[in-house]
Structure formats: C-alpha cells, structure tokens
Amino acid sequence: MQPAGPPRNVNPEELAPARGFSHATVAGDTVWIGGQVGSDASGKIVEPGDIVAQYARAIHNVAIALHAAGCAPEDTVKLTYYVTDMKAYRDNRGALGAAYREFFRTDYPASTLIEVRSLVDPAALIEIDAVAVRPK
Template structure:
C-alpha cells in the first residue's frame, strides 16, 4: 500500500497577503518537507527598497527568514539559493559578505545570475531558495 501524496501548502505570512491578492503568487509552497520560496527582494515593511546593495541584501535575507519560519523551516534548512542581480559584477562581493552572515557554514548550493531588471527599478537583488525542513539540524 502506498503512502498518500503530500498536500501542497501555500505559505504567505500575514503581512504579504496584499502581494498574494494583487500579484497572484505565494511567498512559498511546501510539499512534505520541501519548501520552495519565491524571490525575496530588499524592501522594508512599507515596500520601500533599501538604499544600496548591502541594505537590500539584509532586507531580502530577513524576508527569506520570515517566510521560511512561516513554513516551519530555518535558514539552516536551505539547500539551494538562486540570486538575481541587476549589477552582478559590482554587487556580488557586498552581497556575498551579507550572505555569509546568514550562512556562516554548511553553505547551500548557490547560483548567481546577472539580469537587466527586477520588479522595481530601484531593486538590485532578489533571492530564491529551496529548503528541506529539518535538514539543518546538527
């Protein structure tokens, strides 16, 4: 007898409901122990982009952490990061420095892509992630 197929759970922290309603996407989807997180950008609680790559990186990682927690995961459970940069060559060192504060060891797989634009002209970085709940426990 086979096990039932896990159900898909939409993850949308309360403060992101407007994005769900207006743009028709979830901040994350969880199926079983796997969580796919939509791109998180460097905006504050008022949807205002941070000033520069460093501040935007901190805001995006804070948003990522919030979505993961809502899904029952932690940053330690992240197995893959994909980042999108509007000026990859100029920003990757500053971004990587912030990333290493959030992932000081047991680094996830990471792909960084240079792109021409993000959803707002002031945005410089967007972070996607895949996590496996509980995998980061040592």
C-alpha cells in the first residue's frame, strides 16, 4: 500500500473564488466537498427567494467540485443539506428531487437535512456539503 500523501485542496475555476476555505479537499481516496450554495461563478446567489433554483445550482456546484477532485456524483457517500426554511424544503420536495436526479440520478447516498437560522450569504436558502470516495 502506498502512502496517500498530504491532503490536496481543489478549487475549480467554474466555482466562485474560494476565500478562507476550499471547495474540495482530497485526502487519500476520500474527498470532502465544502459547503456549496446556489451561487454562480462570480459568487452571486441565483434567484433569491427560490429554494428550487438555489438547490439546483448548489447541487450543480457540488457536482463540479466532485469532478474537479476526480469523482463522479455516484461516488458520493454522504450529503448534508442546511436549509433556512424547512417548510419551503418540504413544500418543494418533488422539484428538488428532480433537480437532484439531473446530477445524481437514482444514487442515494446517506444524507442529513438540517434547518439553520441563516447561512453566510443572507440570500442563500440552502447549502450542501458532501463526502465521496474516489474510485480505484
């Protein structure tokens, strides 16, 4: 078995500039994706007030970070969702599921949904982080 080497941070250009964090960290075969919000490449939150649009962009951003770190969405073993409005999440589950399946199809990793008071950008309604295992 070869040593894994030091952790490596990955910050794809397609995502907003990482300031004070990394979009992904690779350590051995494990990839941690830092919290992704529904922002465009400039860092601007898309569609303020629309949890479905923000979710779609956030899960897209997770997929970008996964690919940059050498993974595909199906390599994901854990997703954590932080939402500022649980009722809005519940009320839009069908549309959120459709957005999820655009990137993750029917691969359902372990997941946790947590309601929080707010996120770092006041316009953000959802943040998603992930853990994946790189294929051999």
